[in-house]
Amino acid sequence: MKIIISEFIDASAVESLASHFEVHADATLVDxxxxxxxxxxxxxxxxxxxxTQVTPALLDDAPRLIAVGRLGVGLDNIDLAACAQRGVQVFPATGANARAVAEYVIATALMLLRRAYLSSASVAAGEWPRAALSSGRELAGSTMAVIGFGAIGQLVARLARALDMRVVGYDPQQPASAACWSETGAQCVTFEHALRTADVVSVHVPLIDATRNLLDADRLSMLKPHAAVINTSRGGVIDETALAEALRQGRLGGAALDVFADEPLKAASPLAGAPNLILTPHIAGLTVQSNERVSTLVAARVKQALLDHRRHSQQSEKIST
Incomplete structure (x- = not known):
């Protein structure tokens, strides 16, 4: 049986698969x-x-395909309906990179509220902006609004609570009676309430029609002028032009974006040059440890699916003979 790996993966996971199957791992295949x-x-x-976009056309080119492993949790690049129609199982790395993403959120929240960590160049140049950088805020006592209260959102809430933050959350899929609210110490509120009370907003929702431009100009205007917005979920959830304008006009304190409507981000993006803005290339969930966890988990699930299929096929052959 043959496995194709089109993007980067931890070497130990490749070795594990190669002991059972023919494996072709080449991170350049995506291009x-x-x-x-x-x-x-x-x-x-x-x-x-x-x-890698797993489309109906790509699936047509793979008539023997049994399984698709996703080295991550978002599935918007995989046509799930087309996979189901063809009997192809999809295995995401649910939970394996949650810690990396949650720590990214807390780290950028600290940086954005304190507003002191992006001044290295000016200090090295001989400037001394001590007065300008002395009005930062602490996380303790501030309010974290978690939009989307799945596994990653819940872990963000736990870490925020450990730093003595108040946590509010909004998720239409999690009723107020759900155990996750009491277990994390978060308060279930409406979307508008979450935005209006937040010092930090962390977004953890998939990109679907209902969430496209979820944070648009009108909703960004609900935020406090010093508030920070962090998006580690999917590009397109935040109106990037409206966000850049709010930052430039001082109507928003800061933002950290790890995902963008178009990736890679274009050089002429309206985000370029906006103040107190942290931009990273879709790596919030990527650390040495998380890559190993994600790769190991997905490899194990794909391996089991193929072994199960092989066993079923052998049993069917015995019955037919």
């Missing part, structure tokens, strides 16, 4: 679609991250 399609002709499994 060489013709080569990828050729390799998929007789592949039984495909493992991707977020850039």
């Amino acid at each position: 060489r679609p013709d080569a990828l399609r050729s390799l998929l002709d007789d592949a039984d499994a495909l493992i991707v991250r977020n850039r």
